[in-house]
Amino acid sequence: MDALLAWYDEERRELPWRVAPGKRANPYRVWLSEIMLQQTTVKAVIPYYQRFLHRWPTVKALAAAPLDDVLAAWAGLGYYSRARNLHKCAIAVVEQFGGKFPSTVAELQKLPGIGPYTANAIAAIAFGEAATPVDGNVERVVARLFSVRQPLPTAKTELKRLAATLTPDRRAGDFAQAMMDLGAGICTPRRPSCLVCPVQSDCAAAAHGMAETLPMKLGKAERPNRVGFAFVALSEDGRVLLRRRPEAGLLGGMLEVPGPAWGDELPPRKDALRSAPVRGDWWEVPGTVVHVFTHFRLEVIVFRALVPADASLTFWAEPDRCQWVARRDLHAAALPSVMRKIIAHALSEN
DNA sequence: AAATCGTGGCT
DNA sequence: TAGCCAAGATT
Known part of the structure; x- marks a missing residue:
């Protein structure tokens, strides 16, 4: 297999987290890149990696960041438990190891978000372990x-x-x-x-x-279809109503456009409208938003309403989890891609 | 241990 | 187009 290393010395791809052949890379950077690269293409990762590294140059900086800042910076990259575990892991490395990553596979694999693959990758690439x-x-x-x-x-x-x-x-x-x-x-x-x-x-x-x-x-098993409604409430002072999802499960900890739980079949419009998060003149946006997750396909019907800035939320909107976010701030919010699609659909002029 | 967990690009 | 695929981890 010497031919492989020789080939690597000649043809190796230049990547932001890589160092010259024979050198050991910074463990923090290796870890950050490896977590992002889990089930994710290099092309998708590079801009996120650059932004993270610039904003949080060290584990300590990342550990000190609010979780929501990390989730917002991760928005769009997918598999959001990675972002939560990334933050947890940063804190663990600071608290348990004084900000220095452990070097053995066994110790690395105890950390949140680091499984067999990633533990071996960090040990080999950052610490030269076999x-x-x-x-x-x-x-x-x-x-x-x-x-x-x-x-x-x-x-x-x-x-x-x-x-x-x-x-x-x-x-x-x-x-x-x-x-x-x-x-x-x-x-x-x-x-x-x-x-x-x-x-x-x-x-x-x-x-x-x-x-x-x-x-x-x-x-592989085939993908079932799910359907749902989403209510994009626009306040007269230019804000959108969003809701924090539960920590565990799909899109855990991220923001969403409020709506009833998704189901196997589409309930009547009449029933859906009863679960609107705010009283308002709800208008059904023509067309649907289709989004494909790993294990199901989702089709969403979007309603839109312009409501007063002081509109009160209904009980079933779960007001404690809701927040009004200015439209100009949406880009920096912890909004997954599917929710951005829904908002874009609601705001498209039709 | 089989299910769950995103997204975008490519064919 | 509809499926396949990507530097997997967690429960």
């Missing part, structure tokens, strides 16, 4: 190198074991990143570029011309 982070890229590369026919997710344990046999004692961090670069750019899910692969001569799948068929995967 650890083996196994993500989707590595699973794919290893399945092909060893021609593992067992399907995912069953094969995960075996793929981890095989991956660990490849990790060198020196430059484990570079090796891990090389495997991920290989998976991202050469050993891709579809149409892998075996002809220019630095480890083609070591690859069992390539030898049989079947790289693209591996790894095998079990079928």
Whole structure:
């Protein structure tokens, strides 16, 4: 596998959290990037990473920030429990380790939001430990190198074991990143570029011309549809009514446009309007907002009303969780993408 | 241990 | 277009 490190030295992608080959990166930056990169593309992460690092240059700074500031800065990146755990973890590192990240896989994995992959990634990349982070890229590369026919997710344990046999004692961090670069750019899910692969001569799948068929995967359950209503209340002084979601669960801790709970079937408009958060002249905005989550598809019907600045909220709006946010401040609010879509739809001139 | 948890880009 | 996919963790 020396060819892989040689390839990495030549072709390595420049990324904001990376340092020169052979060097150890700043643990805080590695951790921050790895949390953001969980199930998220490099392209989506880069601007968020830059903003976070600029605003909170150290773990201590992040630990001292209000949670809502962190959630607002994370808005749009998805999987919001990551943001809550990020904040929790920063506090734990400051309180338990004086602001210095621990260096072993075992200690790292005890921290909130750090699982097997991330613990190994930080240990290898930031501390030079001979650890083996196994993500989707590595699973794919290893399945092909060893021609593992067992399907995912069953094969995960075996793929981890095989991956660990490849990790060198020196430059484990570079090796891990090389495997991920290989998976991202050469050993891709579809149409892998075996002809220019630095480890083609070591690859069992390539030898049989079947790289693209591996790894095998079990079928996924289909996505159910859910439907709901959302009430965009605009106050006469230019504010929008928003509500804080519960800490746990979908979009936990984020802000939302008030409305009844989403369901499997659409209730009559008449019933929906009874659950409006404010008394008002509610108008149904033409069209719907469709948003696809990981495990269901949501279709939302949006109502809009212009209400007095001192309008009182109804009991079922859960007034304690509600707040009026000026339209000019929405960009900096802890609003997930689906809620931004709903607000944009309500404000579109139709 | 199977379900839950976002979003945007690509084919 | 509709599915697939991305540097997974938590319960």
